[in-house]
Every structure is written in C-alpha cells, then in structure tokens.
Amino acid sequence: MPTPPSEEQVLAWFDDLSNWGRWGSEDRLGTLNHLTPAKRVSAAQLVQEGLSVSCSWDIRTGQQPGATVESQRYMLSTGLGLSDEGRRNWMGRAGGAQEFIGMVFHGLDVTHLDSLAHLFWDGKMYNGAPASLVSDRQGALQHDVLAVSDGVVTRGVLLDIARLRGVDVLDANDQVYPEDLEAAEAAAGVRLEPGDVLLMRTGEGGARRSEGKKYNPNKPRSGYQAACLPWLHERGISMIGSDVAQDCSPAGYRTVTMPIHMVGIVAMGLWLIDNCQLENLAATCERLGRWEFQFALAPIRFQGVTGSPTNPLAVF
Numbered sequence: 001m002p003t004p005p006s007e008e009q010v011l012a013w014f015d016d017l018s019n020w021g022r023w024g025s026e027d028r029l030g031t032l033n034h035l036t037p038a039k040r041v042s043a044a045q046l047v048q049e050g051l052s053v054s055c056s057w058d059i060r061t062g063q064q065p066g067a068t069v070e071s072q073r074y075m076l077s078t079g080l081g082l083s084d085e086g087r088r089n090w091m092g093r094a095g096g097a098q099e100f101i102g103m104v105f106h107g108l109d110v111t112h113l114d115s116l117a118h119l120f121w122d123g124k125m126y127n128g129a130p131a132s133l134v135s136d137r138q139g140a141l142q143h144d145v146l147a148v149s150d151g152v153v154t155r156g157v158l159l160d161i162a163r164l165r166g167v168d169v170l171d172a173n174d175q176v177y178p179e180d181l182e183a184a185e186a187a188a189g190v191r192l193e194p195g196d197v198l199l200m201r202t203g204e205g206g207a208r209r210s211e212g213k214k215y216n217p218n219k220p221r222s223g224y225q226a227a228c229l230p231w232l233h234e235r236g237i238s239m240i241g242s243d244v245a246q247d248c249s250p251a252g253y254r255t256v257t258m259p260i261h262m263v264g265i266v267a268m269g270l271w272l273i274d275n276c277q278l279e280n281l282a283a284t285c286e287r288l289g290r291w292e293f294q295f296a297l298a299p300i301r302f303q304g305v306t307g308s309p310t311n312p313l314a315v316f
Helices: 008-016 029-035 036-043 161-165 178-189 202-215 228-235 259-268 279-288
Strands: 053-054 070-075 098-102 111-113 151-161 199-202 239-242 271-272 292-297 308-310 311-315
Touching: 008 036, 008 259, 029 271, 036 151, 036 292, 053 279, 151 161, 151 178, 151 279, 161 178, 161 199, 178 228, 199 279, 199 292, 228 259, 259 271, 292 308
Parallel strands: 151 199, 199 239, 239 271
Antiparallel strands: 053 311, 070 098, 111 271, 111 308, 151 292, 292 311
16 A cells, blocks of 8 residues: 655645646636647547446435435426316416426535535635635636536546456545556556546445445545545646545545545646446446547536536447
8 A cells, every 4th residue: 555645745735736827817727728629529539339328326306325405306387187177277288397406516415516616725716716706695706617618528537446456346445546546547558648537436336326325425435545636737637536526535634634625626726526426337338348438528507606516428
C-alpha cells in the first residue's frame, strides 16, 4: 500500500495544483478547458456499435439510502376518475397528467454533477470568486451549472479497480492511488489524456443494487485517495466520476475532510459526477473488450444552481 500524503502536503496542493488564472480571470470552465473541439471529433469516432449505456441511478421518491432529503413528487393531475359521474374534465375527451418534483441532489443518493460553486475554501470559490456570490435569494451568481449548459461530449474511460483487484467491491481501507489507476490503464490497454472523462469503479454500485434499502452509504468506503490529485492535474482530466462520491471515507484528514472535492473543485476547477451507476457500463466494457467510449452529459439548465441531477451516457 502506498504511503498517503500528509495533511500538510494536501493543504499545499490548494496552491501547487491551483488553476486560478490559468485560463484567465473570467474562467468558468476550469478543467473543462482541456476539452477541445478536436477532442469531441475524435470521441465521436469511438462510436462503432451504436450502443448507449446509462451511468445513472433511477431517482425514486420517498426516503432512499444516502438521500439528504427525500425526493418528492406531487401529482397535479392524473388519469384517475376521468369517467366518474359529476367530474368535469376541462380537456373534454382528452386528458393529461402533470406533476411537481423537488429534491436535494447533493448527497450520496442521486447521480449528480457538482458545479464549481458547490464548495468553498477560506471563503473563496474556484478562480478566487468570493463565496458570498452564492446567496439564499439568488443562488450562485458565479460558477453555477450554466457554465456547461451546452453539455459535455468527449472521450470517456472506465478504470475498473474492483475488476483489477478481482473482487466484487473494494474494502473500505483499500483506497485508490495513482498506482492503481495506472495499473487499471495497463490492464485495459488505454491511457488517459487531456480532456478525457475518467470513470472509476469501486464496485459499490453492485452492493447498493443487491442490498436495496438496506444499503448504508454512510459506512466507511473506498474511493479516490487524495494522492490522486496531482495525477489528475498532470493528466489534464476534464471531469471525474465514480460509483461513490469520489473521496474515500473517511479520508483520514482533520481539516481537508474531502480532499478530492475540496482541492479538486476549489483549486483545480475539477468537475465531479457523484454516485454513478457503473455496473452496466462495466459489464458492457468487459463484453466488448473496450474501456473507452464516447461520453455525453447534459445538465439541467437551471440558473443559479450549484449542480444538477444528470444521466451520463457512454456510447460505443
């Protein structure tokens, strides 16, 4: 097992790995600046089978494991009782249904994208924007999810660490280091390049699927160790996702309790996709013998919001 970096080293990465000013003082894209038009064109050439695989969990109403607040659905009109005597159907012979939905997507339940307004460090967001630009009345006035309103289309790569280990799910103390990422690259015959999206599988999705409502997402679990941050910076990764909320838990640090989130979002401008469902993708990659694919993601264009529930797609 590699030696984890000290907390002092992780704290130093807020400066050493910072992308503040790298792409200008008005930058809103962060690491997505690595994603070029040429990268999108080359990613489109990876589509050979015409097969699309979702990397998202279904969103269910009611209390779910890991949900901060239960997702809500209120039906405003339904198909019930249309023929009941005395009921006036304003649409005549036609009918329709509509509903209100509400949720807190940040947490350990919903597959979601974190925008660069999601986290602060020392009162600042990415690129030095003051945290006060996120308010209760107007939401995020800077770094909201509209920065990626045109979506993300690029090359995606799945690094299956559970498969590499030969286990269904990584033990909580089996944290993922850069050495593991490189070993998974070698096993898959791929190498991550600038502009790529990295999806990393620990196997927690399989445990969540099999245990259902008995699954406890708050238990200690594996994930990216903080040591991966310089590796992600050096490789120019545009976005990362995992079947957990990225960080191993507990991370083992007193102040930087979620280093992948904190250093990644605030210092590097790294976009994160938490709580992916990677079981179907892993099975597809193994069946096809391919671990790279066209990746596509489109958040909801909701002004002032610090992220978005999303349905990432891998297209083969």
